[in-house]
Amino acid sequence: MIDLFSANTPNGWKISIMLEEIGYDYKLIKIDLGKDEQLKKEFRKISPFGKIPVIFDHDNNESIFESGAILMYLGDKSKKFYNEKDKLKINQWLMAQMGTVGPMIGQHHQFHHYNPGKSEFGEERYFKITKRIYEELDARLKESIFLAGSDYTIADIATWPWIARHEWHDIGLKNYKNLSRWYVEISERQAVIKGFSFMDKDAKIPKP
């Protein structure tokens, strides 16, 4: 049994999707970011930077923070979606998500979606960067079925939730043929549908 401390965000979906994909039982502990529950002293003991997601594995009494580290841990433990032969490639695409895709698109959400009109510089900068990310992912997915090769892996599980916010981005996902193909294929997986709606049973994955 795994405890999942999470919220209804792309970083949260990564882990609910992974837990659904590997078929592990998990108990959801909701962290209300609007009420700053992530900053409480008790939660900081398992999340030093005060961020979701975090898991606690009752098999070994370990808590793990940082979504990339959690995905690697669950991939190793379940021996799914993180195969030995592709590890080097998977790690690169996973780190690209952790270091670029998530943080940059996260800033685009801040300037373009939540706070439009506050900073022209911020809006332009992160719009351009997000558009570049769409182009770069599209180029990769022209030459490869999934991000790390021919198999669906934790690199895809980490990246897909950020593209699932495409309606907020105003970039036009459907104009990116290869990225759309990859997005739609992953959107149809039962585990992804369940993991996406883990906190809102009525949530529907937005189509390109």
Ligand SMILES: N[C@@H](CCC(=O)N[C@@H](CS)C(=O)NCC(=O)O)C(=O)O
């Ligand atoms: N690098 C972290 C980022 C996690 C993250 O930014 N979580 C956000 C929600 S998507 C959060 O907890 N924000 C609350 C805060 O920063 O106070 C990861 O991938 O786990």
